[in-house]
Amino acid sequence: MRISTFWYCIKQGLQSIRRNKLFSLASVGTMAACVFLFCIFYSIVVNVQNMVKMVENTVGVTVFFEEELPEEEIQSIGEMISARAEVADMKYVSAEEAWESYKTDYFADAPELAEGFAKDNPLANSASYELYLNDIEDQGSFVEYLKSINGVRKVNYSEMAAAGLASVNNVVGYVSAGIILILLGVAVFLISNTIAITITARKEEIKIMRMIGATNYLIRAPFVVEGLIIGLLGAGLPLILVYYAYEYAVRFCISRLSILSRILTLLPVGQVFQVLIPVSLGLGLGIGLFGSLFSVRKHLRA
Amino acid sequence: MIEFDHVCKTYDRSTDRETKAVRDISLKIEKGEFVFIVGNSGSGKTTLIRLLLKEIDATSGNIRVGDTDITGMKRKMIPRYRRRLGVVFQDFRLLKDKNVYENVAFAQRVVVTPIREIRKRVPEVLSMVGLSSKYKSLPSQLSGGEQQRVAIARALVNRPEILLADEPTGNMDPGNAWQIMKLLEEINRMGTTVVVVTHSKEIVDRMKKRVITMKHGVIVNDKEESGYGNED
Numbered sequence: 146m147r148i149s150t151f152w153y154c155i156k157q158g159l160q161s162i163r164r165n166k167l168f169s170l171a172s173v174g175t176m177a178a179c180v181f182l183f184c185i186f187y188s189i190v191v192n193v194q195n196m197v198k199m200v201e202n203t204v205g206v207t208v209f210f211e212e213e214l215p216e217e218e219i220q221s222i223g224e225m226i227s228a229r230a231e232v233a234d235m236k237y238v239s240a241e242e243a244w245e246s247y248k249t250d251y252f253a254d255a256p257e258l259a260e261g262f263a264k265d266n267p268l269a270n271s272a273s274y275e276l277y278l279n280d281i282e283d284q285g286s287f288v289e290y291l292k293s294i295n296g297v298r299k300v301n302y303s304e305m306a307a308a309g310l311a312s313v314n315n316v317v318g319y320v321s322a323g324i325i326l327i328l329l330g331v332a333v334f335l336i337s338n339t340i341a342i343t344i345t346a347r348k349e350e351i352k353i354m355r356m357i358g359a360t361n362y363l364i365r366a367p368f369v370v371e372g373l374i375i376g377l378l379g380a381g382l383p384l385i386l387v388y389y390a391y392e393y394a395v396r397f398c399i400s401r402l403s404i405l406s407r408i409l410t411l412l413p414v415g416q417v418f419q420v421l422i423p424v425s426l427g428l429g430l431g432i433g434l435f436g437s438l439f440s441v442r443k444h445l446r447a
Numbered sequence: 448m449i450e451f452d453h454v455c456k457t458y459d460r461s462t463d464r465e466t467k468a469v470r471d472i473s474l475k476i477e478k479g480e481f482v483f484i485v486g487n488s489g490s491g492k493t494t495l496i497r498l499l500l501k502e503i504d505a506t507s508g509n510i511r512v513g514d515t516d517i518t519g520m521k522r523k524m525i526p527r528y529r530r531r532l533g534v535v536f537q538d539f540r541l542l543k544d545k546n547v548y549e550n551v552a553f554a555q556r557v558v559v560t561p562i563r564e565i566r567k568r569v570p571e572v573l574s575m576v577g578l579s580s581k582y583k584s585l586p587s588q589l590s591g592g593e594q595q596r597v598a599i600a601r602a603l604v605n606r607p608e609i610l611l612a613d614e615p616t617g618n619m620d621p622g623n624a625w626q627i628m629k630l631l632e633e634i635n636r637m638g639t640t641v642v643v644v645t646h647s648k649e650i651v652d653r654m655k656k657r658v659i660t661m662k663h664g665v666i667v668n669d670k671e672e673s674g675y676g677n678e679d
Contacts, residue, residue: 147559149556150559349540349542350542354557356540357529357530357553357554357558357601358526358528358530358532358558358605359526360527361523
């Protein structure tokens, strides 16, 4: 394609948008709403996922054993548990290690107090396994399994974190996918309608072009360009908006909600937008292309 | 140059009431000829032009233009074929929001002519049709005769082998109509084959060219240097 033809198509596409302001605006608006929601939901889902991951890594399940259970027995139970597919990581904590860790956590300021227990470990019989799961969603059933093992005295776990985060993430995922799908449909419909209106407005011009011997490609290309521009604008505008909003949210969390920083840490803006920018622009261009091609095929038969 | 061989065109084949627009037409137009096609409304003149433009397909028979058999031509090849033709209509079909220069340049732009060539060629044809001084005017600022000159310039700008004119003087007073005919004659003299469909008896009689007369879809008369409706 010649450069001048390329510019001709771009110019015609822009001209059509200018002539057909209202519908173009409606199409860009719907597209923007769609991409905006996509960005918002993606940001939520990816951050919740990140928090779930953090919880999975930090909130573990601890298994304690019956008093006087022989060491070999504990070991064989440990081997059985670690063979399970749900287990990501497992660590044995002996009674002595448990006491050492407790001491550094709670008697760091007054080690002399802890010395009183030197010969009599208060955490005897507290040998345990610390387990980290691959997927926190499996925690419920896995805990049931652990409790059913002979010799297990107690299983410590955090129910809230597991059930809450996992289900919130699922609900957000499904709802956002549903809304985005509906909006995508509306965007395709609006873009194809906008293009159809442009085609009608330029019917006479198209007739003349055909008569003169313009190729179908050259007749159709400006309409596809129009769709692509609408898609690009519809994706670009919300991206800019969400970028600044997200950046603000990250700053807000750091400065005002630092107390919650262990739970509520937002992913850095660069990491989220590394995915959002290409996906949103691809979405915009794809919808623009699909909508305009649909309309061109319907209204501009060769 | 143009050859119709037993061409029929029937509209509405799907319904019971078939309309035969042209029936068993055979004719030859040589390169460089100037031909009038005359006849009443519904005689099939415009169908002939539309067949030549490949806007519609013949129901049967063959049409050749130069070396090309356009009857079975693939859709993809039609644009390239149409570039060999220039077309002028009664209603001019100019783009209202483009000025004279842009209307003519548009025809070159849509067949992907380099800008440099457009800048050279458009003033040439505008001068040929006598509109050099009005290149910035919008169609609405021109008379009917001038608008038709723009349409002719647009038809000529891509150097067609054949110029087809469908009632080119239909909306004009006799003075303007005569000038347009003289312009078409001039174009013909420079080597372009010209086919004019018209109702205008006065013009046909004065021009003394070959006249093909059609009636109810058939050619009833085809004579050199003839007049309107002269049947031997």
